[in-house]
Amino acid sequence: MINRENLMKTETLEEAISLLFNRISTGRACIFTQEAMTGCVAIEYDSLGKSGREETYKRIAEDFKRRTGCYGKNHLSFNVGSILEIGCGSGLLTTELAQQTNSDKIIGLDISGYMINLAQSNLSRKSKEEIEKIKEFWERLPEYCKPSQGDYEKLERNPPIFNRIRFVMGSVYSLQDAGFQNINYIVCRNALHRFQYPERALKQMHQALSPTGKIYIRDLRRNANWKTVMERIGEKRWQTQTLVEDYIGAMASMLTTDELEKALHSLGITSFEISDGRYISDGIKSPDNIKEYEQDTEYVCIIQK
Ligand SMILES: C[S@@+](CC[C@H](N)C(=O)[O-])C[C@H]1O[C@@H](n2cnc3c(N)ncnc32)[C@H](O)[C@@H]1O
Numbered sequence: 001m002i003n004r005e006n007l008m009k010t011e012t013l014e015e016a017i018s019l020l021f022n023r024i025s026t027g028r029a030c031i032f033t034q035e036a037m038t039g040c041v042a043i044e045y046d047s048l049g050k051s052g053r054e055e056t057y058k059r060i061a062e063d064f065k066r067r068t069g070c071y072g073k074n075h076l077s078f079n080v081g082s083i084l085e086i087g088c089g090s091g092l093l094t095t096e097l098a099q100q101t102n103s104d105k106i107i108g109l110d111i112s113g114y115m116i117n118l119a120q121s122n123l124s125r126k127s128k129e130e131i132e133k134i135k136e137f138w139e140r141l142p143e144y145c146k147p148s149q150g151d152y153e154k155l156e157r158n159p160p161i162f163n164r165i166r167f168v169m170g171s172v173y174s175l176q177d178a179g180f181q182n183i184n185y186i187v188c189r190n191a192l193h194r195f196q197y198p199e200r201a202l203k204q205m206h207q208a209l210s211p212t213g214k215i216y217i218r219d220l221r222r223n224a225n226w227k228t229v230m231e232r233i234g235e236k237r238w239q240t241q242t243l244v245e246d247y248i249g250a251m252a253s254m255l256t257t258d259e260l261e262k263a264l265h266s267l268g269i270t271s272f273e274i275s276d277g278r279y280i281s282d283g284i285k286s287p288d289n290i291k292e293y294e295q296d297t298e299y300v301c302i303i304q305k
Contacts, residue, residue: 002241007248012226016248028222028259030196031249035171036112037089037194041246046090046118048236052290053092060189060218061096062281067302068214070185072100079104081184086172086205087111087191091119091165095126097187098161107180108167119167127159134160173197175204182210189218193254199263206269206303215303218277222254224297232293257299264303271304 002020010016017025025031037045049057064070071078080103085094088108098106110116134155138147170178172188172195186205195201205215220229229251237243255263257274264272277298 002238002244004238007244008230010226010230013222013229013248013251016226016230017252020245020248025252028255029252031252032246035194035196036110036114037246038112038114040240040242042090042112042114042118044237044240044243046092046115046122048234049090049092050122051236055284056290056292057092057096058100059279059281059284060093061100062284063218063279063300064097064185064187064216065100066280067300068185068216070101070214073102078102081105081210082107082182083185083187084109084180084183084208085187085189086175086201087188087194088119088167089115089191091115091122091167093187093189094119094165094167095123095161098165103185104164106165108165109170109172110167111169111171113169116167116169123162123165123167127162130160131155172201172204175208180208182213183208184210184213186213186215188215190220192217192219192260193222193250196253198255198260199267202263202269202303203267206267206305209305211305213305215301217260217301217303218298220251220254220297221256221299222251222259223256228293228296231291232297257301260299260301269303272301274299274301276300 006019007016010019014025017023017029017031021031065072070080080101082105083097083101083103084107085097086109088094088110091108094106094108097103108119110119135152141147186209188205192198192201209215233244233247237247261274264270276295277300278295279292
């Protein structure tokens with residue numbers, strides 16, 4: 001059983017790892033051999049995302065647009081090209097990216113079939129909600145401009161976000177083999193640390209970009225203040241041992257920003273900027289009951305071709 005009190009008393013990540021996994025670690029350590037998130041870890045990640053984190057995904061999508069210069073919905077019908085989210089999990093951010101941009105091609109890619117299934121069902125749910133909202137709006141229109149029965153049928157056949165998003169099971173290491181190329185925007189949020197071989201992943205992502213494309217990486221820093229990281233774990237995870245292990249185990253494989261910088265240089269990638277993770281999204285506020293800690297624990301890296 002997890003000893004919460006002792007874990008909360010740990011002063012460093014290394015101390016927590018030694019307590020939880022009975023192993024000594026210095027530097028980056030991949031504690032989990034399986035990269036794919038499946039089973040209860042996937043279910044809980046999805047449920048944590050849906051219960052109160054919807055605003056967080058909105059803010060991340062907004063932050064992505066601000067930092068990459070990707071146009072949002074308010075730029076009328078401007079199509080921003082393709083957006084590929086790598087390690088999309090249950091697709092909560094992917095769907096938000098579709099709602100906030102006019103991209104006509106949004107792909108969520110994940111190595112876990114389990115996550116891809118969750119993503120498909122989240123998308124169906126969101127699509128139904130969108131259809132209902134549109135119908136409610138149509139109902140309120142004056143008689144002379146009410147949509148026809150045909151319009152209603154078309155809406156059901158072609159839900160507004162459904163046909164712009166595709167979820168695909170696949171690995172970041174095989175982007176070239178899978179034919180991903182000329183992508184305008186690649187998004188990778190809280191996934192880089194799940195990759196055993198971050199350099200290989202970064203190389204594949206960079207190769208898949210269009211000549212003017214941009215990569216948006218947002219992740220936690222392994223060397224973030226440990227006390228803050230432990231606060232960020234949240235109440236819900238403490239109820240399940242696997243989730244606490246997953247959270248702390250995942251921290252061990254996070255990169256520091258120095259390591260990321262070094263990895264990019266080793267690949268000959270020089271056009272990038274790393275900054276702290278504060279959300280640049282003035283309009284959307286986090287719910288009062290959720291502390292984000294993004295400024296203290298996360299970094300954002302924007303890479304250009
Ligand atoms: C922590 S989740 C992040 C999900 C999502 N980006 C979000 O912010 O909600 C990380 C995801 O990366 C996926 N993943 C791990 N290794 C991968 C790989 N080699 N290729 C693609 N996805 C991978 C996992 O299955 C998991 O769903």
